[in-house]
Amino acid sequence: MSELLVTEDLRKTFGGIHAVDGLDMAVEDGELVGLIGPNGSGKTTTLNLVTGFLSPTAGRVVFDGEDVTGRKPYEVSTRGIGRTFQISKPFGRMTVFENLLVPNVSYGVREREERVWQVLEELDLAQVAENRADALSGGQKKLLELARVLMLDPKLVLLDEPAAGVNPALMDEIIADIKRINDRGTAFLVVEHDMSVIKELCERVVVMNAGRCVSTGTFAEIRADERVREAYLGGA
Ligand SMILES: Nc1ncnc2c1ncn2[C@@H]1O[C@H](COP(=O)(O)OP(=O)(O)OP(=O)(O)O)[C@@H](O)[C@H]1O
Ligand SMILES: [Mg+2]
Structure with missing residues:
Protein backbone atom coordinates (compact mmCIF):
# COMPACT_ATOMS: atom_id res chain seq x y z
CA MET A 1 0.00 0.00 0.00
CA SER A 2 1.17 3.54 -0.59
CA GLU A 3 0.07 6.84 0.82
CA LEU A 4 -2.76 8.46 -1.15
CA LEU A 5 -3.38 11.50 1.05
CA VAL A 6 -0.90 13.03 3.48
CA THR A 7 -1.25 16.14 5.62
CA GLU A 8 2.01 17.50 7.01
CA ASP A 9 1.95 19.86 9.99
CA LEU A 10 -1.32 21.27 8.62
CA ARG A 11 -2.58 24.43 10.32
CA GLU A 31 -8.15 2.47 2.81
CA LEU A 32 -11.42 3.14 4.69
CA VAL A 33 -10.52 5.48 7.54
CA GLY A 34 -12.69 7.11 10.22
CA LEU A 35 -11.96 10.64 11.46
CA ILE A 36 -13.44 11.28 14.89
CA GLY A 37 -13.08 13.82 17.67
CA PRO A 38 -15.17 16.08 19.88
CA ASN A 39 -17.21 19.01 18.50
CA GLY A 40 -14.88 21.77 17.37
CA SER A 41 -11.79 19.55 17.17
CA GLY A 42 -11.15 20.55 13.55
CA LYS A 43 -12.58 17.67 11.49
CA THR A 44 -14.66 19.71 9.04
CA THR A 45 -11.90 22.32 8.77
CA THR A 46 -9.51 19.50 7.83
CA LEU A 47 -11.84 18.34 5.04
CA ASN A 48 -12.10 21.96 3.83
CA LEU A 49 -8.30 22.31 3.79
CA VAL A 50 -7.80 19.05 1.89
CA THR A 51 -10.42 19.95 -0.73
CA GLY A 52 -9.36 23.57 -1.27
CA PHE A 53 -12.47 25.16 0.27
CA LEU A 54 -10.05 26.77 2.73
CA SER A 55 -6.35 27.64 2.35
CA PRO A 56 -4.10 26.47 5.17
CA THR A 57 -2.23 28.95 7.34
CA ALA A 58 0.76 26.56 7.17
CA GLY A 59 1.64 22.99 6.31
CA ARG A 60 1.13 20.80 3.25
CA VAL A 61 -1.48 18.57 1.65
CA VAL A 62 -0.08 15.90 -0.68
CA PHE A 63 -2.47 13.83 -2.79
CA ASP A 64 -1.38 10.97 -5.01
CA GLY A 65 2.23 12.17 -4.88
CA GLU A 66 1.40 15.76 -5.81
CA ASP A 67 1.49 18.82 -3.57
CA VAL A 68 -2.08 20.20 -3.78
CA THR A 69 -1.77 22.72 -0.93
CA GLY A 70 -3.87 25.80 -1.66
CA ARG A 71 -5.35 24.39 -4.89
CA LYS A 72 -8.90 25.43 -5.79
CA PRO A 73 -11.78 23.00 -5.13
CA TYR A 74 -12.27 22.14 -8.83
CA GLU A 75 -8.54 21.46 -9.22
CA VAL A 76 -8.62 19.10 -6.28
CA SER A 77 -11.79 17.33 -7.44
CA THR A 78 -10.44 16.76 -10.96
CA ARG A 79 -7.37 15.15 -9.38
CA GLY A 80 -9.65 12.62 -7.71
CA ILE A 81 -10.90 13.84 -4.33
CA GLY A 82 -14.69 13.92 -3.86
CA ARG A 83 -16.45 15.20 -0.76
CA THR A 84 -19.85 15.50 0.83
CA PHE A 85 -20.97 18.17 3.29
CA GLN A 86 -22.09 18.05 6.93
CA ILE A 87 -25.33 19.70 5.74
CA SER A 88 -26.44 18.21 2.36
CA LYS A 89 -26.72 20.81 -0.39
CA PRO A 90 -28.48 19.26 -3.40
CA PHE A 91 -30.04 21.51 -6.05
CA GLY A 92 -33.48 21.22 -4.49
CA ARG A 93 -35.64 22.27 -7.44
CA MET A 94 -33.88 19.94 -9.85
CA THR A 95 -34.64 16.23 -10.11
CA VAL A 96 -32.30 13.59 -8.73
CA PHE A 97 -31.31 12.73 -12.31
CA GLU A 98 -30.57 16.37 -13.16
CA ASN A 99 -28.49 16.76 -10.01
CA LEU A 100 -26.20 14.02 -11.28
CA LEU A 101 -25.71 15.73 -14.64
CA VAL A 102 -24.22 18.78 -12.91
CA PRO A 103 -20.72 17.52 -12.01
CA ASN A 104 -18.26 18.49 -14.71
CA VAL A 105 -17.28 15.00 -15.86
CA SER A 106 -15.15 14.36 -18.89
CA TYR A 107 -17.53 12.00 -20.75
CA GLY A 108 -19.82 12.97 -23.62
CA VAL A 109 -23.59 13.42 -23.15
CA ARG A 110 -24.56 9.81 -23.88
CA GLU A 111 -21.91 8.25 -21.70
CA ARG A 112 -22.78 10.74 -19.01
CA GLU A 113 -26.42 9.67 -18.93
CA GLU A 114 -25.39 6.02 -18.89
CA ARG A 115 -23.08 6.74 -15.99
CA VAL A 116 -25.92 8.53 -14.14
CA TRP A 117 -28.12 5.41 -14.41
CA GLN A 118 -25.25 3.20 -13.27
CA VAL A 119 -24.67 5.35 -10.20
CA LEU A 120 -28.42 5.62 -9.45
CA GLU A 121 -28.76 1.85 -9.60
CA GLU A 122 -25.64 1.28 -7.55
CA LEU A 123 -27.11 3.43 -4.74
CA ASP A 124 -30.71 2.23 -5.17
CA LEU A 125 -31.92 5.71 -6.22
CA ALA A 126 -33.21 4.81 -9.70
CA GLN A 127 -36.84 4.76 -8.52
CA VAL A 128 -36.59 8.40 -7.38
CA ALA A 129 -34.64 9.63 -10.43
CA GLU A 130 -37.47 11.94 -11.54
CA ASN A 131 -38.32 13.24 -8.06
CA ARG A 132 -37.29 16.70 -7.01
CA ALA A 133 -34.22 16.57 -4.79
CA ASP A 134 -35.89 18.65 -2.06
CA ALA A 135 -38.61 15.95 -1.74
CA LEU A 136 -36.08 13.30 -0.68
CA SER A 137 -35.69 12.07 2.91
CA GLY A 138 -32.59 13.14 4.87
CA GLY A 139 -30.96 9.79 4.16
CA GLN A 140 -31.76 9.87 0.44
CA LYS A 141 -30.21 13.36 0.26
CA LYS A 142 -27.02 11.93 1.73
CA LEU A 143 -27.14 9.17 -0.90
CA LEU A 144 -27.66 11.76 -3.63
CA GLU A 145 -24.56 13.61 -2.44
CA LEU A 146 -22.58 10.38 -2.55
CA ALA A 147 -23.97 9.71 -6.03
CA ARG A 148 -22.81 13.14 -7.23
CA VAL A 149 -19.34 12.44 -5.89
CA LEU A 150 -19.21 9.04 -7.62
CA MET A 151 -19.95 10.68 -10.98
CA LEU A 152 -16.37 12.01 -10.83
CA ASP A 153 -14.83 8.52 -10.32
CA PRO A 154 -12.80 9.72 -7.33
CA LYS A 155 -9.80 7.92 -5.83
CA LEU A 156 -10.68 9.30 -2.40
CA VAL A 157 -14.06 10.30 -0.96
CA LEU A 158 -14.38 12.48 2.13
CA LEU A 159 -17.72 12.10 3.93
CA ASP A 160 -18.75 14.62 6.62
CA GLU A 161 -21.22 12.96 9.02
CA PRO A 162 -22.98 10.57 6.60
CA ALA A 163 -25.18 9.21 9.42
CA ALA A 164 -26.52 12.53 10.72
CA GLY A 165 -30.30 12.67 10.19
CA VAL A 166 -30.42 9.22 8.54
CA ASN A 167 -32.74 6.50 9.85
CA PRO A 168 -30.92 3.33 11.02
CA ALA A 169 -32.30 1.05 8.28
CA LEU A 170 -31.14 3.37 5.50
CA MET A 171 -27.83 3.86 7.32
CA ASP A 172 -27.21 0.10 7.11
CA GLU A 173 -27.70 0.39 3.35
CA ILE A 174 -25.36 3.37 3.12
CA ILE A 175 -22.72 1.45 5.09
CA ALA A 176 -23.06 -1.50 2.67
CA ASP A 177 -22.78 0.90 -0.30
CA ILE A 178 -19.62 2.51 1.06
CA LYS A 179 -18.05 -0.91 1.73
CA ARG A 180 -18.89 -2.13 -1.78
CA ILE A 181 -17.46 1.00 -3.43
CA ASN A 182 -14.38 0.71 -1.20
CA ASP A 183 -13.91 -2.94 -2.23
CA ARG A 184 -13.51 -1.73 -5.79
CA GLY A 185 -10.56 0.42 -4.71
CA THR A 186 -11.96 3.84 -3.73
CA ALA A 187 -10.49 5.13 -0.47
CA PHE A 188 -12.73 6.86 2.11
CA LEU A 189 -12.17 9.26 4.99
CA VAL A 190 -15.34 9.36 7.06
CA VAL A 191 -16.06 12.00 9.72
CA GLU A 192 -18.74 10.65 12.04
CA HIS A 193 -19.98 11.03 15.62
CA ASP A 194 -21.97 7.76 15.62
CA MET A 195 -19.45 5.25 16.98
CA SER A 196 -21.51 2.24 15.88
CA VAL A 197 -21.09 3.44 12.28
CA ILE A 198 -17.34 3.99 12.74
CA LYS A 199 -16.96 0.57 14.35
CA GLU A 200 -18.89 -1.16 11.57
CA LEU A 201 -17.27 0.70 8.69
CA CYS A 202 -13.66 1.66 9.34
CA GLU A 203 -10.47 -0.40 9.17
CA ARG A 204 -8.61 2.36 10.96
CA VAL A 205 -9.62 5.41 12.95
CA VAL A 206 -7.83 8.76 13.32
CA VAL A 207 -8.75 10.66 16.49
CA MET A 208 -8.48 14.45 16.53
CA ASN A 209 -8.51 16.72 19.53
CA ALA A 210 -7.87 20.48 19.47
CA GLY A 211 -6.72 20.39 15.85
CA ARG A 212 -4.26 17.51 16.09
CA CYS A 213 -4.15 13.76 15.69
CA VAL A 214 -4.02 12.30 19.21
CA SER A 215 -4.36 8.61 18.35
CA THR A 216 -4.81 6.22 15.44
CA GLY A 217 -5.46 2.50 15.18
CA THR A 218 -8.29 0.01 14.87
CA PHE A 219 -11.56 0.84 16.63
CA ALA A 220 -10.62 -1.52 19.49
CA GLU A 221 -7.18 0.09 19.80
CA ILE A 222 -8.36 3.68 19.92
CA ARG A 223 -11.19 2.82 22.31
CA ALA A 224 -8.62 1.43 24.74
CA ASP A 225 -6.41 4.53 24.38
CA GLU A 226 -6.37 6.78 27.43
CA ARG A 227 -5.71 9.89 25.26
CA VAL A 228 -8.96 9.25 23.40
CA ARG A 229 -10.96 9.05 26.64
CA GLU A 230 -9.38 12.27 27.82
CA ALA A 231 -10.23 14.02 24.54
CA TYR A 232 -13.88 13.04 24.78
CA LEU A 233 -14.07 14.00 28.45
CA GLY A 234 -12.45 17.35 27.67
CA GLY A 235 -9.38 16.62 29.82
CA ALA A 236 -5.91 17.93 29.01
N1 LIG B 1 -15.11 29.87 9.15
C1 LIG B 1 -14.77 29.86 10.46
N2 LIG B 1 -14.54 31.02 11.11
C2 LIG B 1 -14.18 31.03 12.42
N3 LIG B 1 -14.03 29.92 13.16
C3 LIG B 1 -14.27 28.74 12.57
C4 LIG B 1 -14.64 28.64 11.19
N4 LIG B 1 -14.80 27.33 10.88
C5 LIG B 1 -14.54 26.64 12.01
N5 LIG B 1 -14.22 27.48 13.02
C6 LIG B 1 -13.83 27.08 14.39
O1 LIG B 1 -12.78 26.14 14.28
C7 LIG B 1 -12.92 25.08 15.24
C8 LIG B 1 -13.01 23.75 14.51
O2 LIG B 1 -14.28 23.68 13.82
P1 LIG B 1 -14.70 22.45 12.91
O3 LIG B 1 -15.97 22.81 12.27
O4 LIG B 1 -13.57 22.07 12.05
O5 LIG B 1 -14.92 21.31 14.01
P2 LIG B 1 -15.53 19.86 13.85
O6 LIG B 1 -14.54 18.91 14.46
O7 LIG B 1 -15.97 19.61 12.46
O8 LIG B 1 -16.80 19.94 14.83
P3 LIG B 1 -18.26 19.21 14.73
O9 LIG B 1 -18.03 17.81 15.22
O10 LIG B 1 -19.09 20.00 15.69
O11 LIG B 1 -18.74 19.30 13.31
C9 LIG B 1 -14.14 25.45 16.07
O12 LIG B 1 -13.69 26.16 17.21
C10 LIG B 1 -14.93 26.36 15.14
O13 LIG B 1 -15.74 27.24 15.87
MG1 LIG C 1 -17.79 19.22 11.55
Whole structure:
Protein backbone atom coordinates (compact mmCIF):
# COMPACT_ATOMS: atom_id res chain seq x y z
CA MET A 1 0.00 0.00 0.00
CA SER A 2 1.17 3.54 -0.59
CA GLU A 3 0.07 6.84 0.82
CA LEU A 4 -2.76 8.46 -1.15
CA LEU A 5 -3.38 11.50 1.05
CA VAL A 6 -0.90 13.03 3.48
CA THR A 7 -1.25 16.14 5.62
CA GLU A 8 2.01 17.50 7.01
CA ASP A 9 1.95 19.86 9.99
CA LEU A 10 -1.32 21.27 8.62
CA ARG A 11 -2.58 24.43 10.32
CA LYS A 12 -5.55 26.77 10.05
CA THR A 13 -6.22 29.67 12.36
CA PHE A 14 -9.37 31.81 12.42
CA GLY A 15 -8.39 34.95 14.35
CA GLY A 16 -7.10 33.50 17.60
CA ILE A 17 -8.67 30.05 17.11
CA HIS A 18 -6.29 27.26 16.12
CA ALA A 19 -8.89 25.11 14.36
CA VAL A 20 -6.26 22.78 12.86
CA ASP A 21 -3.04 22.92 14.79
CA GLY A 22 -0.26 20.81 13.32
CA LEU A 23 -2.17 17.86 11.89
CA ASP A 24 -0.13 14.92 10.57
CA MET A 25 -2.20 12.14 9.13
CA ALA A 26 -2.37 9.89 6.09
CA VAL A 27 -4.82 7.76 4.14
CA GLU A 28 -3.39 4.81 2.22
CA ASP A 29 -4.53 3.74 -1.24
CA GLY A 30 -7.89 2.00 -0.94
CA GLU A 31 -8.15 2.47 2.81
CA LEU A 32 -11.42 3.14 4.69
CA VAL A 33 -10.52 5.48 7.54
CA GLY A 34 -12.69 7.11 10.22
CA LEU A 35 -11.96 10.64 11.46
CA ILE A 36 -13.44 11.28 14.89
CA GLY A 37 -13.08 13.82 17.67
CA PRO A 38 -15.17 16.08 19.88
CA ASN A 39 -17.21 19.01 18.50
CA GLY A 40 -14.88 21.77 17.37
CA SER A 41 -11.79 19.55 17.17
CA GLY A 42 -11.15 20.55 13.55
CA LYS A 43 -12.58 17.67 11.49
CA THR A 44 -14.66 19.71 9.04
CA THR A 45 -11.90 22.32 8.77
CA THR A 46 -9.51 19.50 7.83
CA LEU A 47 -11.84 18.34 5.04
CA ASN A 48 -12.10 21.96 3.83
CA LEU A 49 -8.30 22.31 3.79
CA VAL A 50 -7.80 19.05 1.89
CA THR A 51 -10.42 19.95 -0.73
CA GLY A 52 -9.36 23.57 -1.27
CA PHE A 53 -12.47 25.16 0.27
CA LEU A 54 -10.05 26.77 2.73
CA SER A 55 -6.35 27.64 2.35
CA PRO A 56 -4.10 26.47 5.17
CA THR A 57 -2.23 28.95 7.34
CA ALA A 58 0.76 26.56 7.17
CA GLY A 59 1.64 22.99 6.31
CA ARG A 60 1.13 20.80 3.25
CA VAL A 61 -1.48 18.57 1.65
CA VAL A 62 -0.08 15.90 -0.68
CA PHE A 63 -2.47 13.83 -2.79
CA ASP A 64 -1.38 10.97 -5.01
CA GLY A 65 2.23 12.17 -4.88
CA GLU A 66 1.40 15.76 -5.81
CA ASP A 67 1.49 18.82 -3.57
CA VAL A 68 -2.08 20.20 -3.78
CA THR A 69 -1.77 22.72 -0.93
CA GLY A 70 -3.87 25.80 -1.66
CA ARG A 71 -5.35 24.39 -4.89
CA LYS A 72 -8.90 25.43 -5.79
CA PRO A 73 -11.78 23.00 -5.13
CA TYR A 74 -12.27 22.14 -8.83
CA GLU A 75 -8.54 21.46 -9.22
CA VAL A 76 -8.62 19.10 -6.28
CA SER A 77 -11.79 17.33 -7.44
CA THR A 78 -10.44 16.76 -10.96
CA ARG A 79 -7.37 15.15 -9.38
CA GLY A 80 -9.65 12.62 -7.71
CA ILE A 81 -10.90 13.84 -4.33
CA GLY A 82 -14.69 13.92 -3.86
CA ARG A 83 -16.45 15.20 -0.76
CA THR A 84 -19.85 15.50 0.83
CA PHE A 85 -20.97 18.17 3.29
CA GLN A 86 -22.09 18.05 6.93
CA ILE A 87 -25.33 19.70 5.74
CA SER A 88 -26.44 18.21 2.36
CA LYS A 89 -26.72 20.81 -0.39
CA PRO A 90 -28.48 19.26 -3.40
CA PHE A 91 -30.04 21.51 -6.05
CA GLY A 92 -33.48 21.22 -4.49
CA ARG A 93 -35.64 22.27 -7.44
CA MET A 94 -33.88 19.94 -9.85
CA THR A 95 -34.64 16.23 -10.11
CA VAL A 96 -32.30 13.59 -8.73
CA PHE A 97 -31.31 12.73 -12.31
CA GLU A 98 -30.57 16.37 -13.16
CA ASN A 99 -28.49 16.76 -10.01
CA LEU A 100 -26.20 14.02 -11.28
CA LEU A 101 -25.71 15.73 -14.64
CA VAL A 102 -24.22 18.78 -12.91
CA PRO A 103 -20.72 17.52 -12.01
CA ASN A 104 -18.26 18.49 -14.71
CA VAL A 105 -17.28 15.00 -15.86
CA SER A 106 -15.15 14.36 -18.89
CA TYR A 107 -17.53 12.00 -20.75
CA GLY A 108 -19.82 12.97 -23.62
CA VAL A 109 -23.59 13.42 -23.15
CA ARG A 110 -24.56 9.81 -23.88
CA GLU A 111 -21.91 8.25 -21.70
CA ARG A 112 -22.78 10.74 -19.01
CA GLU A 113 -26.42 9.67 -18.93
CA GLU A 114 -25.39 6.02 -18.89
CA ARG A 115 -23.08 6.74 -15.99
CA VAL A 116 -25.92 8.53 -14.14
CA TRP A 117 -28.12 5.41 -14.41
CA GLN A 118 -25.25 3.20 -13.27
CA VAL A 119 -24.67 5.35 -10.20
CA LEU A 120 -28.42 5.62 -9.45
CA GLU A 121 -28.76 1.85 -9.60
CA GLU A 122 -25.64 1.28 -7.55
CA LEU A 123 -27.11 3.43 -4.74
CA ASP A 124 -30.71 2.23 -5.17
CA LEU A 125 -31.92 5.71 -6.22
CA ALA A 126 -33.21 4.81 -9.70
CA GLN A 127 -36.84 4.76 -8.52
CA VAL A 128 -36.59 8.40 -7.38
CA ALA A 129 -34.64 9.63 -10.43
CA GLU A 130 -37.47 11.94 -11.54
CA ASN A 131 -38.32 13.24 -8.06
CA ARG A 132 -37.29 16.70 -7.01
CA ALA A 133 -34.22 16.57 -4.79
CA ASP A 134 -35.89 18.65 -2.06
CA ALA A 135 -38.61 15.95 -1.74
CA LEU A 136 -36.08 13.30 -0.68
CA SER A 137 -35.69 12.07 2.91
CA GLY A 138 -32.59 13.14 4.87
CA GLY A 139 -30.96 9.79 4.16
CA GLN A 140 -31.76 9.87 0.44
CA LYS A 141 -30.21 13.36 0.26
CA LYS A 142 -27.02 11.93 1.73
CA LEU A 143 -27.14 9.17 -0.90
CA LEU A 144 -27.66 11.76 -3.63
CA GLU A 145 -24.56 13.61 -2.44
CA LEU A 146 -22.58 10.38 -2.55
CA ALA A 147 -23.97 9.71 -6.03
CA ARG A 148 -22.81 13.14 -7.23
CA VAL A 149 -19.34 12.44 -5.89
CA LEU A 150 -19.21 9.04 -7.62
CA MET A 151 -19.95 10.68 -10.98
CA LEU A 152 -16.37 12.01 -10.83
CA ASP A 153 -14.83 8.52 -10.32
CA PRO A 154 -12.80 9.72 -7.33
CA LYS A 155 -9.80 7.92 -5.83
CA LEU A 156 -10.68 9.30 -2.40
CA VAL A 157 -14.06 10.30 -0.96
CA LEU A 158 -14.38 12.48 2.13
CA LEU A 159 -17.72 12.10 3.93
CA ASP A 160 -18.75 14.62 6.62
CA GLU A 161 -21.22 12.96 9.02
CA PRO A 162 -22.98 10.57 6.60
CA ALA A 163 -25.18 9.21 9.42
CA ALA A 164 -26.52 12.53 10.72
CA GLY A 165 -30.30 12.67 10.19
CA VAL A 166 -30.42 9.22 8.54
CA ASN A 167 -32.74 6.50 9.85
CA PRO A 168 -30.92 3.33 11.02
CA ALA A 169 -32.30 1.05 8.28
CA LEU A 170 -31.14 3.37 5.50
CA MET A 171 -27.83 3.86 7.32
CA ASP A 172 -27.21 0.10 7.11
CA GLU A 173 -27.70 0.39 3.35
CA ILE A 174 -25.36 3.37 3.12
CA ILE A 175 -22.72 1.45 5.09
CA ALA A 176 -23.06 -1.50 2.67
CA ASP A 177 -22.78 0.90 -0.30
CA ILE A 178 -19.62 2.51 1.06
CA LYS A 179 -18.05 -0.91 1.73
CA ARG A 180 -18.89 -2.13 -1.78
CA ILE A 181 -17.46 1.00 -3.43
CA ASN A 182 -14.38 0.71 -1.20
CA ASP A 183 -13.91 -2.94 -2.23
CA ARG A 184 -13.51 -1.73 -5.79
CA GLY A 185 -10.56 0.42 -4.71
CA THR A 186 -11.96 3.84 -3.73
CA ALA A 187 -10.49 5.13 -0.47
CA PHE A 188 -12.73 6.86 2.11
CA LEU A 189 -12.17 9.26 4.99
CA VAL A 190 -15.34 9.36 7.06
CA VAL A 191 -16.06 12.00 9.72
CA GLU A 192 -18.74 10.65 12.04
CA HIS A 193 -19.98 11.03 15.62
CA ASP A 194 -21.97 7.76 15.62
CA MET A 195 -19.45 5.25 16.98
CA SER A 196 -21.51 2.24 15.88
CA VAL A 197 -21.09 3.44 12.28
CA ILE A 198 -17.34 3.99 12.74
CA LYS A 199 -16.96 0.57 14.35
CA GLU A 200 -18.89 -1.16 11.57
CA LEU A 201 -17.27 0.70 8.69
CA CYS A 202 -13.66 1.66 9.34
CA GLU A 203 -10.47 -0.40 9.17
CA ARG A 204 -8.61 2.36 10.96
CA VAL A 205 -9.62 5.41 12.95
CA VAL A 206 -7.83 8.76 13.32
CA VAL A 207 -8.75 10.66 16.49
CA MET A 208 -8.48 14.45 16.53
CA ASN A 209 -8.51 16.72 19.53
CA ALA A 210 -7.87 20.48 19.47
CA GLY A 211 -6.72 20.39 15.85
CA ARG A 212 -4.26 17.51 16.09
CA CYS A 213 -4.15 13.76 15.69
CA VAL A 214 -4.02 12.30 19.21
CA SER A 215 -4.36 8.61 18.35
CA THR A 216 -4.81 6.22 15.44
CA GLY A 217 -5.46 2.50 15.18
CA THR A 218 -8.29 0.01 14.87
CA PHE A 219 -11.56 0.84 16.63
CA ALA A 220 -10.62 -1.52 19.49
CA GLU A 221 -7.18 0.09 19.80
CA ILE A 222 -8.36 3.68 19.92
CA ARG A 223 -11.19 2.82 22.31
CA ALA A 224 -8.62 1.43 24.74
CA ASP A 225 -6.41 4.53 24.38
CA GLU A 226 -6.37 6.78 27.43
CA ARG A 227 -5.71 9.89 25.26
CA VAL A 228 -8.96 9.25 23.40
CA ARG A 229 -10.96 9.05 26.64
CA GLU A 230 -9.38 12.27 27.82
CA ALA A 231 -10.23 14.02 24.54
CA TYR A 232 -13.88 13.04 24.78
CA LEU A 233 -14.07 14.00 28.45
CA GLY A 234 -12.45 17.35 27.67
CA GLY A 235 -9.38 16.62 29.82
CA ALA A 236 -5.91 17.93 29.01
N1 LIG B 1 -15.11 29.87 9.15
C1 LIG B 1 -14.77 29.86 10.46
N2 LIG B 1 -14.54 31.02 11.11
C2 LIG B 1 -14.18 31.03 12.42
N3 LIG B 1 -14.03 29.92 13.16
C3 LIG B 1 -14.27 28.74 12.57
C4 LIG B 1 -14.64 28.64 11.19
N4 LIG B 1 -14.80 27.33 10.88
C5 LIG B 1 -14.54 26.64 12.01
N5 LIG B 1 -14.22 27.48 13.02
C6 LIG B 1 -13.83 27.08 14.39
O1 LIG B 1 -12.78 26.14 14.28
C7 LIG B 1 -12.92 25.08 15.24
C8 LIG B 1 -13.01 23.75 14.51
O2 LIG B 1 -14.28 23.68 13.82
P1 LIG B 1 -14.70 22.45 12.91
O3 LIG B 1 -15.97 22.81 12.27
O4 LIG B 1 -13.57 22.07 12.05
O5 LIG B 1 -14.92 21.31 14.01
P2 LIG B 1 -15.53 19.86 13.85
O6 LIG B 1 -14.54 18.91 14.46
O7 LIG B 1 -15.97 19.61 12.46
O8 LIG B 1 -16.80 19.94 14.83
P3 LIG B 1 -18.26 19.21 14.73
O9 LIG B 1 -18.03 17.81 15.22
O10 LIG B 1 -19.09 20.00 15.69
O11 LIG B 1 -18.74 19.30 13.31
C9 LIG B 1 -14.14 25.45 16.07
O12 LIG B 1 -13.69 26.16 17.21
C10 LIG B 1 -14.93 26.36 15.14
O13 LIG B 1 -15.74 27.24 15.87
MG1 LIG C 1 -17.79 19.22 11.55
